[in-house]
Amino acid sequence: MxxxxxxxxxxxxxxxxxxxxxxxxxxxxxxxxxxxxxxxxxxxxxxxxxxxxxxxxxxxxTHSLNRLVTERWVDGWDDPRLMTLAGLRRRGVTASSINAFVRGIGITRRLSLQTWMPIMDLDAKKWPDAPADDASSFYKVPFSKVVYIEQSDFRMKDSKDYYGLAPGKSVLLRYAFPIKCTEVILGDNETILEIRAEYDPLKKTKPKGVLHWVSESSPGVIPLKVEVRLFDKLFISENPAELDDWLGDLNPHSKVVVTDAYAVPSLRHAAIGDRFQFERLGYFVVDKDSSPEKLVFNRTVTLRDSYSKGGK
CATH class of the missing domain: 3.90.800.10 (Glutamyl-tRNA Synthetase; Domain 3)
Incomplete structure (x- = not known):
């Protein structure tokens, strides 16, 4: 023997x-x-x-995450689009949420298909509110003659079901004042270069639409520039494993990078791993790719997530 x-x-x-x-x-x-x-x-x-x-x-x-990594369809094992522990951590999902998700699954021999939704729900629902008497609950933001709003919050043509800004229409700048669009400056190809507006310091106007915004910190000084990475489901189909060409089902818009987003000055000293709620946009975490010159934020989950129940 x-x-x-x-x-x-x-x-x-x-x-x-x-x-x-x-x-x-x-x-x-x-x-x-x-x-x-x-x-x-x-x-x-x-x-x-x-x-x-x-x-x-x-x-x-029949399918392996390894192929996605080795063929560079994703950015490594900690890509926030993957449901690896490293990927979830980098996306900003808290350890307590992952542990609660695992406990909820239990131990089973049944073939099951897990999705992002339970993890995202656990994280979003348990996000703590800052104490009202805590100094960290408050921060000052500058309000100058030049403010920036989301491109999607302005239209040249208004409609009844639209609550953003439009020519001749009023909206409320959150935590600030109501404004009314009085003029639109257009460039080549009808590109919107500038929106001119007047504000109501007495707040007599009561518009329905409320917009988030970022202001110049001082006249002529642009706001803090950051990079924002917006993640969506990695595959288009609910079950790509059923497809012969599963790589062809990869979502080309699963990662959208906004390289020059504007942020409030108080974020300047954010550290890697810090989590924030960006109002009307979702929850974000500071990514490890951040540098002293430029912060990088990964979106953990939107406030109204579009992930389907069977999404990946």
Whole structure:
């Protein structure tokens, strides 16, 4: 009888492969350890690496996250679009939310398809409100003659179901004053260059629309520039595993990068991992790609998330 550790069964592989980790892997080795189910019936067991192949075959696993990473469809194992622990952490999902999600699943042998929604819901619903008497609940923002609003919050043509700004229409700048659009400056190709408005310092106007905004910190000084990364579901279909060309189902808009977004000055000293709620936009976390010159924010979840119940 061959003693434990004296012999192994190796796989015959390509010794010219660029991946030296694949050179003649150990497939089986001798272990005189009782198996939890088979007892002492066997003494030859697959190695950890080879066991992956066997399990994938038995469980009909046909798709691998590894391909998404190695072929650079995503930005590594911690890409916020992946449901890896590193990806969830980088996206800003809290540890308590992940733990609660895992406890909710329990241990099962049933084939199940997990989605983003339960994790996102856990995180958003448990986001704490700042105490009213805490100094961190308040911060000052400048209000100057030049303010910036979202491009989507302005239209040249108004409608009854639209609550944004339009020529001749009033909206409320959140925490500030009502304003009314009086003139629109257009450039080439009818591009909107500037919106001129008057504000109501007495707040007599009571518009329905409320907009978030960012102001110049001082005359002629543009607001703090940051990079914002907006993430959506990685695949278009609810179950890409059912498709022959599952890579062709990748969502081309799963990651949108806004390189020159404007933010309030108080964010200047934010640190990596800090989480914030950007009003009307969602929850965001400071990414590890941030530098002293420019902060990078990853969107954790929107306030009204568009992920479908079966989305990935």
């Amino acid at each position: 061959i003693e434990e550790g004296k012999a192994t069964l190796r796989m015959k592989q390509d010794m010219q492969s660029d991946n030296f980790n694949m050179y003649d892997l150990i497939a089986y080795r001798i272990k005189f350890t009782p198996h939890p189910h088979a007892g002492d019936k066997w003494c030859i067991y697959p190695s950890y690496d080879y066991a992956h192949c066997i399990v994938d075959s038995l469980e009909n696993v």
